[in-house]
Amino acid sequence: MNRIKWKCSACKTKRKAAPSATTSPTFPMGSPLNVDTEALTKYMDSKFANLSQQWRDDLNSAILEVSRTFRNDISALENRMSTWEERVAQVESAAVMSSSTLPSNYIEENASLRHELETLRNRLDHFDQASRNCNVEIQNVPESKGENLMQLSFALSNILNVELKDSDIKTVHRVAPGVPAGRPKNIILQLTTRRKRDDFIAAARVRGTLSVDQLLGGSAAVSGVTNNNRFYVNEHLTLKNKILFSKVRQLAKEKGYKYVWVKNLCMFVRKTDEAKAIQVRSNDDLAKLV
Numbered sequence: 001m002n003r004i005k006w007k008c009s010a011c012k013t014k015r016k017a018a019p020s021a022t023t024s025p026t027f028p029m030g031s032p033l034n035v036d037t038e039a040l041t042k043y044m045d046s047k048f049a050n051l052s053q054q055w056r057d058d059l060n061s062a063i064l065e066v067s068r069t070f071r072n073d074i075s076a077l078e079n080r081m082s083t084w085e086e087r088v089a090q091v092e093s094a095a096v097m098s099s100s101t102l103p104s105n106y107i108e109e110n111a112s113l114r115h116e117l118e119t120l121r122n123r124l125d126h127f128d129q130a131s132r133n134c135n136v137e138i139q140n141v142p143e144s145k146g147e148n149l150m151q152l153s154f155a156l157s158n159i160l161n162v163e164l165k166d167s168d169i170k171t172v173h174r175v176a177p178g179v180p181a182g183r184p185k186n187i188i189l190q191l192t193t194r195r196k197r198d199d200f201i202a203a204a205r206v207r208g209t210l211s212v213d214q215l216l217g218g219s220a221a222v223s224g225v226t227n228n229n230r231f232y233v234n235e236h237l238t239l240k241n242k243i244l245f246s247k248v249r250q251l252a253k254e255k256g257y258k259y260v261w262v263k264n265l266c267m268f269v270r271k272t273d274e275a276k277a278i279q280v281r282s283n284d285d286l287a288k289l290v
Contacts, residue, residue, distance in 0.1 A: 056167055059192060063170065070131045077124045084117045122282075128238050129265055134170070135236035136200045138187040140229060141212060149173065152215065153189050156233070159214055160203035168196050188236060197235075204233035235262050248280050251289050 091110045138156065149172040157164035170192050174185035191197050204210065212229050237245060245267055252260045252269045259270040259277075267280040269289060278288050 060170075063192065067131065070127055074124060074127050077120055077127070081117065081120050081124065084113055084120065088113045088117060125238055125240050129241060132236040132238070133194050133265070134191045134197050136189040136191065136197055137234050137236040138189060139232040139234065140183055141187055141215065141231045143174070143184045149187060152187070155215055156189075157200075159210065160200060160207060160233075162196075162199045162203050164196075168192055200233060201235060235265055237262065237265065241265070241267075244280070244283065247283070247286060248289075251286055255289050257289065 088110065091113065141152070150169065153169060153172050154164055168191055170190040172187065172189045174187055176185050177183065189200075191200075210231055210233065212231050215231060245262065248267055248269060249260050255271075257269045257271045258273070259268075261268055268277045269280065270277045278285075280286065280288070
């Protein structure tokens with residue numbers, strides 16, 4: 001049975017308080033964030049520039065370390081070669097003084113020293129050649145007073161359609177040819193990577209004939225050299241290998257070989273399109289050209 005609950009008059013008249021209304025925050029129309037895109041772009045560009053410079057510095061440091069190692073190895077080999085040359089000279093002197101009574105072990109030691117000396121010379125030349133892996137040699141470009149070889153390098157890259165940036169160039173300078181030939185000093189373009197060197201060499205071979213007029217635009221006026229002369233872009237060989245390559249070309253011409261070329265600092269010949277290529281590493285390999 002339901003009972004009627006008693007309430008006092010105050011309770012009867014008491015009303016529940018209406019819930020207070022809460023006001024939601026309002027946001028302005030548009031983006032809730034006010035980003036300065038120009039400042040952000042400048043900040044990101046600065047970060048990328050710093051990273052790029054750091055990578056370039058690290059690469060140059062690595063190249064310098066490798067070059068320093070090559071120089072140390074070459075210096076050590078030169079010292080050993082000097083020592084062996086002195087010993088060979090002593091043995092030869094003793095042989096001249098007493099050729100009739102020269103012990104057999106002296107003859108054997110002389111032959112052994114000569115063989116080791118030749119081995120050291122070959123190793124030294126190998127290190128010398130390896131240190132030129134990133135170099136491009138440009139031949140027969142007229143010299144002019146106050147010339148800018150950096151600009152000339154960029155002009156060459158435009159002719160060959162090879163991308164080249166300041167950071168790709170380690171150094172560029174002229175050197176006198178090992179064998180005087182009455183021609184301008186060769187230009188040595190030293191790049192930071194071997195891949196970029198390969199791009200230049202490959203593009204030059206595809207291009208074929210390259211004229212000084214294309215490169216200098218008629219700005220050179222050098223006695224004995226005209227702008228119609230060809231110039232050449234090649235791998236940078238040591239003097240020893242240049243002399244060997246000259247012999248290879250002459251002999252290949254006499255024997256009727258169709259192709260003679262250098263690739264990755266190695267010399268090759270091929271007699272016909274179907275024939276197998278022959279690699280020439282030393283004067284002894286010239287006997288292979290028959």
